[in-house]
Amino acid sequence: xxxxxxxxxxxxxxxxxxxxxxxxxxxxxxxxxxxxxxxxxxxxxxxxxxxxxxxxxxxxxxxxxxxxxxxxxxxxxxxxxxxxxxxxxxxxxxxxxxxxxxxxxxxxxxxxxxxxxxxxxxxxxxxxxxxxxxx
Amino acid sequence: xxxxxxxxxxxxxxxxxxxxxxxxxxxxxxxxxxxxxxxxxxxxxxxxxxxxxxxxxxxxxxxxxxxxxxxxxxxxxxxxxxxxxxxxxxxxxxxxxxxxxxxxxxxxxxxxxxxxxxxxxxxxxxxxxxxxxxx
DNA sequence: GCCAACTATATGACTAAGTCTATTATTGGA
DNA sequence: TCCAATAATAGACTTAGTCATATAGTTGGC
Numbered sequence: 001x002x003x004x005x006x007x008x009x010x011x012x013x014x015x016x017x018x019x020x021x022x023x024x025x026x027x028x029x030x031x032x033x034x035x036x037x038x039x040x041x042x043x044x045x046x047x048x049x050x051x052x053x054x055x056x057x058x059x060x061x062x063x064x065x066x067x068x069x070x071x072x073x074x075x076x077x078x079x080x081x082x083x084x085x086x087x088x089x090x091x092x093x094x095x096x097x098x099x100x101x102x103x104x105x106x107x108x109x110x111x112x113x114x115x116x117x118x119x120x121x122x123x124x125x126x127x128x129x130x131x132x133x134x135x
Numbered sequence: 136x137x138x139x140x141x142x143x144x145x146x147x148x149x150x151x152x153x154x155x156x157x158x159x160x161x162x163x164x165x166x167x168x169x170x171x172x173x174x175x176x177x178x179x180x181x182x183x184x185x186x187x188x189x190x191x192x193x194x195x196x197x198x199x200x201x202x203x204x205x206x207x208x209x210x211x212x213x214x215x216x217x218x219x220x221x222x223x224x225x226x227x228x229x230x231x232x233x234x235x236x237x238x239x240x241x242x243x244x245x246x247x248x249x250x251x252x253x254x255x256x257x258x259x260x261x262x263x264x265x266x267x268x269x270x
Numbered sequence: 271g272c273c274a275a276c277t278a279t280a281t282g283a284c285t286a287a288g289t290c291t292a293t294t295a296t297t298g299g300a
Numbered sequence: 301t302c303c304a305a306t307a308a309t310a311g312a313c314t315t316a317g318t319c320a321t322a323t324a325g326t327t328g329g330c
Contacts, residue, residue, distance in 0.1 A: 197288075197289060199288085199289075199290080199291090200287085200288055200289070203287085204287090204288090223297065224296060224297060224298095225296045225297080226295090
C-alpha cells in the first residue's frame, strides 16, 4: 500500500467506520426465510448456509446472533421449531417456515426492491459529488 | 384492505417487522457526507435535506439521531464544526467535510456498490423461492 | 481410555446505535 | 403576549449484535 502523508493519518481513522461495509446485518432475516423456504434445517446448518451466501462470502456469521435471531423469529410466528433426537449427534432444533413467514418474505421482496432503488440513487449521488470534487 | 381468515392474524404480526423497511438507517452517514460535499450546513438544515432524499421520502428523520450522528462523525474526523452566531436566530453549528470525510465517502461508494449487488442477489433468490412456492 | 475436534444449542455481559421525550433558547408573527 | 418555528442537545430506554463462555454428544487418533 502506498503511503502519502495524508494517507497515513487517514488509514488509522478507517477502523470501525460503517464505510467498511460490515452493517448489512438486518438482511439476515430475509436470508433465513429464503433458506427455510428451500428446506427445513436446524440452526447450525443455517449458520453454514448463511456463510455461503454473497452476504457473508464464506465467513460464518456469529452463531449466537443467528440463534437469537431464530428465537425472535419463532416468537413472532415466522418460523416454528421442533427437536430432532432421532439421529446421531447432539439434539437438533429443526426450523420450518410458517404461512406468516412466507407472507413476511413476500413483503421483504418489496422492501428489498426499495432498498435496492434507494442505494442505487445514493450511489449515483455519491459518485456525482466525488467526481465533481476532483475536476 | 381485504381480510382473509389467514390475513387477519397475519396483519397483526407485521408490526415492527424489519420487512416493513425501516432499517436503512446506517445509510444516513454517507447521505450526510454527500450533503456536506455540496455545501457547508448546520444540523437542522441537514435534517431537512435528509428528509428530501429518497431514503426518507419527505418524513424528517429524528433530529436527536442526526445530531448524535454528526457528533460521532466529528469525533472520528470526517467533519468539523464551528458556531455561527452572526445571523439572526439561535446559534447554528455549521459542519464542513474534511479530507478524511472525502476519503470515507470514496470508500462508501465501494461499499454501496457491494450492498447494491448483494441486495440484488438476495432479491432474485427471494423471488425465485416465492414463485416456486406458488406454482 | 483419553484428548482433541467437530457438531449443536444457549446464556450473560457488553457495546453500538437509534428512538422517544423533554429541555433550553431565539426570533417572528397573530 | 403567547404561540409556532428554528436550533441544539441530554436522559432514559430499546434493539440488535458481539464476545466469551458453558454445556453436551460424537468421531477419530494415539
